[in-house]
Amino acid sequence: MKFNTKTIHGGQHHEEVTGAVMPPVFLTSTFVQSSPGKPIGDYEYSRAANPTRTALEESLASIENGAKGLAFSSGLAATDCLLRMFKAGDEIIAMDDLYGGTYRLFTRLYKDSGIKFHFVDMNDMEKFQSLINENTKLVWVETPTNPLMKLADIAEIAKITKKHNILFAVDNTFATPYLQKPLDLGADIVMHSATKYLGGHSDVIAGALVIKDKALGDELHFKQFATGATLGPMDAFLVLRGIKTLHLRVQRHCENGGKVAEYLDNHPLVERVYYPGLASHPFHEIAKKQMSGFGGMVTFTFKSGKKEDAIKFLENLKVFTLAESLGGVESLANHPALMTHASIPEDKRKEVGITDDLVRLSVGIEDIEDLLADIEQALK
Template sequence: MKFNTKVIHGGQHHDPSTGAVMPPVYQTSTFVQTSPGKPLADYEYSRASNPTRTALEDALASIENGTRGLAFSSGLAATDCVLRSFKAGDEIIAMDDLYGGTYRMFSRVYKDSGIKFHFVDMTNIEKLKSLINENTKLIWVETPTNPLMKLADIQEIAKITQEKKILLAVDNTFATPYLQKPLDLGADIVMHSATKYLGGHSDVIAGALIVKDEALGEQLHFQQFATGATLGPMDSFLVLRGIKTLALRVQRHCENGEKVVEYLSNHPKIKTVYYPGLKNHPFHEIAKKQMKAFGGMVSFDFKSG
């Protein structure tokens, strides 16, 4: 199934009770049990699972070529779920340019957890390797980054993590699965702030994790269920609706981004434009290697400062 079809039909099934092609919003907290602990169907309590959220999670797994998708109340809730898998003494290596909320979580929220975080330029592979030791459990990559549009070579980093048996998580928010497939490049976990491109209409806050390994998916689902930062059924419906137009929207974002970059690059007051589609962008070759196109996000500096 090609991607443009996947966003509409991938992992999706009609509602068995009505035949509806879009899943209903199952706005319920609990489900009927035939006897204590024996639900009538596969659902018992909506924090654990809900049919509308399941439809979204199946769609997420499909478009990222994963086996398990998990939907959260925000991108940061999804990130927090990953971090809860680690303990005092563990070490995590992250990009030196990160979304501010991610950096705040790593450097402040988990400051006293006993987990040690390193922030490094991921284009310096030798520096990255030098930080890895027996306590290193995760490498966290954001590519392209928010806000400076730095990139990391997912495939090259995955070779290291697979050799060292370390997890590799990729924040794929800016690229979206339309432009970049981290799991296909060797990543173990993909994270999205679904608030952005996946939702696409500025009317929902949501996050997502997608994995290929079923055991890892079950481990993350336990954290999701146990800590409770799940996405509600109405918000799940909104993100699922947004995904259906993802390919068309991101394609137009890319086209518009190129027009903005062309204008800024020729403007006398602009000093530097940060866009991986520019041939003079330091990570242009990495972008060409792992992205279908260059996205709609642009940063720039003024000559005046």
């Protein structure tokens, strides 16, 4: 199947008892057994597996070309499950520009675990490779990153991780499998905050892992089952419904995102625009190489460099909604330093380039003329 067909049919089957075209929402915690230890079907207890969640997980595996999909109660729960693969003495190399919640998880929740984290610019291959040693077990990359839209060359990093037998995980939340398929490029694991583009309607919190190797997928499923961070059936239904229109939505996100980026790039009050579709973007060539489009996320700064100008702009938007999160059909605006990345210490934010005048836009699928008019009046 081609991708657009996979979002609708990939890994999906009609419900056998009733013939329902869409998977029912199985709101049950447990399943009947004919004799002790002998369930009448494939399910015993919904923490281990639930038919609605299974339908979502098979869809996730299909659209990312993986062997196993796992659906979690949040993106951070998915990340945490993966980290449970490692023990004291292990080392993890991560990209230096990360979603604030991921950075918080790595540096605060796991600070006493004995696991050592290194943060590095993944485009500095020499520095990256200098950090690899016999204790290195995982490389963690976001591409594009949140919020600075940095990119990393997945295929080139995969060559290095394979050479050293290191697991390679990619947070594919911003790009989605419509634009980028990390497993095809050599990654071992893909993570999604399915809250974002996969769900697509700002009405669910969910996370996902898609694993290339079935044995590794089964091991992660056991950890998920044992720790309990599973996605409920109603939320699984909502994400599955969102995936069915993923290709249509992301296509419009890309169209609108590109036009917003071009508008801002030519505006006299704007200092810099971070958008991989612009030829001026430092990683534009990587984006063209590994992505089929440039997405709907746009970040920019002001010529004044003033935090107050960013706040005034955000307060005066009418169509864009000032709120955390991203990837919904509606356009959202965010101040990373005060909102999504506030958990990162100020000195670390400045070190990677998250300045106080930085604004992040999640460009939705509204009429582009309305979005541009809203940005224009807010800048005035």
